[in-house]
Amino acid sequence: MTLLDLTPRATSxxxxxxxxxxxxxxxxxxxxxxxxxxxxGIDFVVYESGDQIAASVRSWGHTRLFSPWKHLVDPASVRLLTAATGWELPDPERAPTGAELVEKYVAPLAALPEISTRVRLGAEVLGVTREGxxxxxxxxxxxxPFSVRVRTADGFVEDVAGRAVIDASGTYLSPNSLSSSGLELLGMDDIADAVTPAxxxxxxxxxxxxxxxxTTVVGAGHSAANTLLGLARLADEEPGTTVTWLIRNAQAVRVSSSADDELADRARLxxxxxxxxxxxxxxxxxxxxIIRARRSDGPVxxxxxxxxxxxxHATDVVVNATGFRPDLDMLRExxxxxxxIVEAPKRLAPLIDPNVHSCGTVEPHGFRELTHPEQGFFxxxxxxxxxxxxxxxxxxYEQVRSVTAWLAGDTASASNVELVLPATGVCSTNLGDGASSCCS
Structure with missing residues (x-):
């Protein structure tokens, strides 16, 4: 005989x-x-597809960011680090490499017990929906509740319930196509082993x-320029190394040497x-x-x-520095x-339109501009x-401060968005000895 469980249930x-x-x-x-x-004081869980925290940043860790330390740290994170470990900000006017950013700031933050116990590594999010x-x-x-489908490091697939979802998965793993049409390049399968990411x-x-x-570098932005400079130096050291810069337009309009750019490293690029x-x-x-790729006996x-x-155009290696796009497949439901046009949240798009704005002219924005019809998803x-x-x-950092304030029911704080950014020319990246692909 089956007994009925008459224990009162919590409402949805x-x-x-x-x-x-x-x-x-x-x-x-x-x-x-x-x-x-x-x-x-809000509980959370973090899913990271890489086997280490900040996996994407580590992949371009040799690259020097444009922004100095003072623009690269989150105030709430600094407060936690300082209280727990006495952490001190490195030289605020110096721009670190991606590896330094991880080693000196991101890794110590992730190691704090109140965060480390809630991080799941090697956990790939496959989809997000509502339960049932x-x-x-x-x-x-x-x-x-939201239902987040996750494949864990051991290959197990499970659905995890959440009160809200914050998608901070980035775009580094979703490069734009080499094809000028935006579609997958015809013949890509034939040359895939000769193509490297940005x-x-x-x-x-x-x-x-x-x-x-x-080597042929495809792209008109600063990540392309940084790679080109590294290759030019390599050509000085290694006989037979040649460098071609392939761009779709008549000139690389996003690579600027503007004297008005407060990010000095980028201005020199x-x-x-x-x-x-x-x-x-x-x-x-x-x-x-580019409309097609093919390979005969050897060269691409x-x-x-x-x-x-x-x-x-014949080459041996292709670097895809054409930029990035958001992976929206996991958000189909x-x-x-x-x-x-830019596939950004509708209210945010006019504030970041690259045809109008550089990094430094983006207006402060928070939960309102990031809101979707799906309440609680950002x-x-x-x-x-x-x-x-x-x-x-x-x-x-200001985005997540506003969003988390909204999740806490503090609408006043969530609505009070403030942001002071460096004045910049056009946007993309520089390395010094290395290079970066975003504005930071």
Whole structure:
């Protein structure tokens, strides 16, 4: 005989309030969200697909960011670190490398017991929805917990309930296509082993891949420029190394040497690239719209339109520095409101339009601009900017401060968004000895 359990059940609303906030991504922004939730006394869990915290930052750790330390740390995180360990900010006017950012700030933050016990590494988020609901169902939707599907490090797949979801997964793992159409490049499967992601460590870890070979860097931004400078230096040291810069437009409009840029390292980048081109160390192939790739016996052939003609370009290695786009596949069952051009939240898009704004001219914004029709769901950090390359870490920190205040019911604090950014020219990245691909 089956006995009925007559114990009173909590209402759906009561249950939701007992669940943790789910944070996707354990990079600087995801961990800043965690720190703010610690201060608010709100439970959370962080899922990081990499096997280490800040896995994406580590992959370009040789790169020097544009921003100095004073613009790279989150206030709530600093308060927690200082109280727990006596942590001190490194030289506030110096720009660190990605590796230094992780070693001296992100890793110590993640190691704090109130955060480390809630971080799950090697945990890939496969999808987000509401419990028992696809995106078409409306009744009681806001009172229904989120359900986050996660594949753990051991391959087990489970659904995790949450009261809210903060997606800080970034865009580094979702590069734009090499094809000018935006679609997957025809013939990509044939040349995939010859294509590397943006910001390879050409003078260090990845040196053997480029030394003595022909490399073509595709892209018109600062990540491309940084890689080009590294390759030009490699060509000085390794005979047979050649460097080609392939861009779709007539010029690389995002690489600037503006004297008005307060991020001095970035301001110098454009002039350094110009000089390398003038010296013949970098060959520019402009106005080239890639339509197809193929490989015969050895070299890669990029086929495209250039000045009204179909042309071919042969190379050994291709660096895809065409920028990034948000991975929206895992959000198919979430009700999003995205701008049709840059794929950023609809209210945020006009504030970050790269045709109008640089990093430093983005207005302060918070939970209101990041709100979607799906109540309690937020995309923050680089991913919130969609395809716009104008993101600064300081902007992301203010985003998560506002969002977590809203989750705590502190609407006044959530609405009071303030942000002081460095004045900048155009947006993207520089390395000094290395290089970065976002505005930070």
């Amino acid at each position: 609303v009561d249950r939701v309030s007992t669940l943790p906030v789910v944070i996707i991504g354990a990079g600087p922004i995801g961990l800043a969200a965690a720190a703010n939730l610690v201060e608010r 609901m696809d995106r078409t169902r409306t009744r009681a939707r806001a009172a229904t 910001l390879p460590d050409v003078l260090g870890r990845d040196r053997a891949r480029f030394a003595g070979r022909r 454009g002039s350094r690239v110009d000089q390398a081109v003038a010296d013949g160390r970098i060959t520019v192939l402009d106005g080239f719209e 052939e990029l086929v495209g339109h250039r000045r009204g003609e179909v042309v071919e 979430i009700r999003l409101e995205l701008d049709e 995309i923050v950090g680089m991913k919130s900017y969609g395809r716009a390359p104008t993101f600064l870490l300081a902007t992301g």
